Amino acid sequence: MSLKFTLAASALALSISAGGAFAQDLQIENADWWKEAGAQFSGVTLRGVTESTPPSNFISDVLAPKFEELTGIRVDVETTSWDQMYDKAIKDMEAGTGIYDMIYIEQDIVYAYLARDFLVDVTAALEANPGIAAPNYDEGNFTTFADNFRGENGNLFGIPMEAFIKVYLYRTDLFEDPEIRAAFEASAGRELVPATTHAEYAEIAQFFTDYFADRPEEIWGSTAQAHTGHPASWYEFFESVAPTFGVYDWGISPDDNYAASVANGGGMNSDTAKEAMTWWLSMRDIAPPESPQSTWSEVATTFAAGRAAQGLVYGENAAWIATDASQSRVVGNVGVALPPLAEGVLAEAKSGKGYIGYYDGGAFGLPVTSKQQDASLLFLQFMALPEVQEEWAVAAPRITLTSTYDAPKVGELDAELRGYYSMLRDQGYLFKGAPEYPFHAQVREATAPIFYQILTGDLSVSDGFDQMAAAAEAELTDLGYRK
Numbered sequence: 001m002s003l004k005f006t007l008a009a010s011a012l013a014l015s016i017s018a019g020g021a022f023a024q025d026l027q028i029e030n031a032d033w034w035k036e037a038g039a040q041f042s043g044v045t046l047r048g049v050t051e052s053t054p055p056s057n058f059i060s061d062v063l064a065p066k067f068e069e070l071t072g073i074r075v076d077v078e079t080t081s082w083d084q085m086y087d088k089a090i091k092d093m094e095a096g097t098g099i100y101d102m103i104y105i106e107q108d109i110v111y112a113y114l115a116r117d118f119l120v121d122v123t124a125a126l127e128a129n130p131g132i133a134a135p136n137y138d139e140g141n142f143t144t145f146a147d148n149f150r151g152e153n154g155n156l157f158g159i160p161m162e163a164f165i166k167v168y169l170y171r172t173d174l175f176e177d178p179e180i181r182a183a184f185e186a187s188a189g190r191e192l193v194p195a196t197t198h199a200e201y202a203e204i205a206q207f208f209t210d211y212f213a214d215r216p217e218e219i220w221g222s223t224a225q226a227h228t229g230h231p232a233s234w235y236e237f238f239e240s241v242a243p244t245f246g247v248y249d250w251g252i253s254p255d256d257n258y259a260a261s262v263a264n265g266g267g268m269n270s271d272t273a274k275e276a277m278t279w280w281l282s283m284r285d286i287a288p289p290e291s292p293q294s295t296w297s298e299v300a301t302t303f304a305a306g307r308a309a310q311g312l313v314y315g316e317n318a319a320w321i322a323t324d325a326s327q328s329r330v331v332g333n334v335g336v337a338l339p340p341l342a343e344g345v346l347a348e349a350k351s352g353k354g355y356i357g358y359y360d361g362g363a364f365g366l367p368v369t370s371k372q373q374d375a376s377l378l379f380l381q382f383m384a385l386p387e388v389q390e391e392w393a394v395a396a397p398r399i400t401l402t403s404t405y406d407a408p409k410v411g412e413l414d415a416e417l418r419g420y421y422s423m424l425r426d427q428g429y430l431f432k433g434a435p436e437y438p439f440h441a442q443v444r445e446a447t448a449p450i451f452y453q454i455l456t457g458d459l460s461v462s463d464g465f466d467q468m469a470a471a472a473e474a475e476l477t478d479l480g481y482r483k
Contacts, residue, residue, distance in 0.1 A: 026066050026391055030135050034382070037132055038071025041375040045074040048102035048364065049088050052079035054316055054396035055162040056104065059383070062395070067382050073375050077102075082295075093118045093367050101370040102379065105158045106362040107148045108434030113365070114151055115438040120366040123155035125377055132374055137381040141401045148433055149363045158363030159380040162398035164315030165424055165431045166240050166358040168340070170194050172418075173333040174208070174219075174309050183211060194310070194337040198244070198279050201310070201340040208309040209286040223311025224284035224291035225299045228455045232295035234448045237280060239358040239434060240312050245276040245342045248354050249435040250443070252472065258481045260472035269469035272342075277454065277461045284455075287311075292455070304328035312339060314360060318420050319397040319413065336420045338427065346430070355432035361398065399424060439479050446475040 028034065050056040056079050064075035080088070089103040093116075105113060113119055126133045139146075142160060149158035174180055175192055184192040184207055195201035205221030212219040225236035238250045247267055252258055256265030267273060284291050288307045290298060300317035302308055306329040313321070320327055322334035339357050348354030364383065366376050382388065384400070390407035393399050397413075397420055404410055405425050414421040434440060447468040454464035476482045 026062065027387060028066070028070060028385065029387060031070060033135055034070040034378075035072075037134070037378060038073050038375075041071070041073050041372070041378075043072075044372055044375050045076060046101040046372055046376055046379060047099060048075065048077045048104075049085055049100050050077060050079055050104035050364075051082050051085045053162070054320060055392070055398050058392055058395045059161070062391070063383060063388065067379055070382075071378065073378065075379055089367075093369055096369045098367070098369040098371045100367060101372045101376040102364045103367055104161075104362050105149065105365040107145075107360065108440055110149055110158060110363070110365075111436050111438045112440055114157060118365075118367060119157040120368055120370070120373060121151065121153075121155045121157055122159060122366060122377065122380060125366075125373070126381075129374065129377070132378055134378070134381040134385070136385050136387075141386070141403055142384070143400055143402050144429075145359065145361055145400060145433075146363075148361075149365075158365040159384050160361065160363045160400035161383055162316060162396070163359070163361035163400050163424075164318075164398045165428055166312055166314050166339075166360060167318065167420065167423065168194065168310065168337040169303060169313045169318065169321070170310040170335045170337065171306070171308075171330060171333055172335045173330070175335065180211065183207075194335065195340045196338075198340050198342065202279065202282065204310060205283055205286055218288075218307060220286060220288045220308050221310065222283045222287050223294075223299045223302055223308045223313065224280070224287035225294055225296060225312070226280075226284045226287070226291045226455060227295050227298075228292050228452050230295050231444060231448055233455060234444060234451050235296075235358075236312070237277060237451070240339070241280045242273060242276050243355050243357055243432075244339050244345060245272050245279075246345050246348065246354060247273045247276060248432075250472075251469070252435070252437075252443070252476075257483060258473075258476045260476070261466075261469035264473065266469060266473075268472060269465040274461050274465050277465065281455075281461070304330060306330050312357075315397050315420065315424070316360075318417060319394075322417050323413070332416075335418050336423060338423075338430070349430040356430045357432075359428060359431035359433045361400075361433070393421075397421065397424075439476065439481060442475055442479060443472050446471045 060077040060079055064077055068074050092099045145163040146160050149156055151157050181192045188203055195204055208221035225232050227233045251266055251268030251273055252260050253266045259266035260268040262270050288302055296314055300313055303311055303313055304321045325331045341356055345356055349356045364380055370376055386403050389401045389404045390409055393404050394409045394413055410421055450464055450468045453459040454461055
């Protein structure tokens with residue numbers, strides 16, 4: 001058998017490593033307008049907080065220096081952990097201290113922020129102050145993902161800065177290796193191709209785990225975002241695994257008095273949900289040994305290290321895994337496919353009755369507590385310029401403008417990523433973000449400790465899901481959603 005690891009540096013790797021040089025090379029249209037608009041804010045420093053991710057690092061490493069070069073406005077972007085990002089932003093807005101002028105708003109928390117009037121209406125603010133409305137900024141150019149950040153009036157309360165789907169990645173060098181293909185066909189009686197069903201995925205996962213068990217390479221059959229004490233595992237199940245079985249919106253039914261239990265009209269503890277969890281646990285058990293400590297970041301590094309043959313991975317990591325030889329051992333050997341699905345799920349997604357996985361992403365919002373709102377509006381528009389978005393999409397596989405799909409560099413990288421951007425453009429509608437629940441965090445926190453007990457084996461799947469459904473309904477009753 002021959003495993004080939006391509007070590008040639010890609011254009012993506014070179015551009016990211018260039019850092020400041022990349023910022024200098026970024027060409028901005030209407031540069032004179034930006035200089036004039038920024039002059040009135042001379043000496044101002046904007047402060048933002050976001051999670052440390054590839055798209056966010058591009059803001060701090062590339063966009064902030066370029067913006068300061070153009071306008072004279074300094075932008076300090078604090079990139080931190082997921083939990084610290086939320087904690088700092090929420091405490092700042094609750095206290096009204098105005099430390100941050102820009103905050104990262106993940107798609108799943110925006111409804112809670114809107115309910116608490118934390119955010120400035122960006123659309124209205126720009127209409128009220130046309131002097132700082134950038135000539136090349138076009139709200140109509142955003143993809144439909146921007147709809148996640150609109151208020152009841154249809155206005156934007158956040159400028160999308162990343163949008164990506166959670167995809168099925170697989171190792172093409174393994175799936176196309178003649179020796180492996182022959183061994184799989186002899187074992188399974190069928191051709192080795194990416195799975196379309198859960199049974200096929202499980203069969204492939206077990207095959208690879210067994211195949212490499214007595215070989216020197218440490219490779220397992222699947223990834224698993226299965227941390228026993230971090231919300232990443234809860235999200236993995238409810239937003240990525242459960243929908244592929246047909247359990248949507250966490251199994252909570254707003255039309256049935258926000259029921260979570262089957263007895264009251266919900267589906268959180270349905271037989272289908274329990275089947276999905278049982279399947280996922282079986283995949284975790286044949287995944288790399290670091291899986292019980294893996295969040296979204298560790299799953300990406302596990303796949304990039306070549307330790308898994310296939311897995312569900314957030315699309316924001318797809319580009320560097322597939323192209324950056326300084327971080328990945330599987331450069332040039334990454335394929336992209338839709339997640340494995342239960343019968344009927346794809347049809348429901350196409351009809352709008354369901355979805356097949358998670359459409360993730362976030363925006364930069366302007367807190368009402370910011371003391372530099374006009375200067376912040378300039379930077380938010382700067383992030384959404386088409387020329388900026390093309391470079392950003394190359395540095396991290398996220399697209400928020402429809403025009404970016406036609407950008408030359410994006411087309412080149414799409415070929416290198418074996419059609420990831422094409423999938424995002426053509427099949428992204430099959431995926432969905434988190435449900436529009438203002439009680440998102442409260443229900444997660446009420447059920448996650450029980451979920452972790454299932455992962456550690458302290459609760460059975462059946463008992464655990466019954467308890468989670470009851471806990472969710474109790475929390476929703478306390479919050480006033482269940483009457």
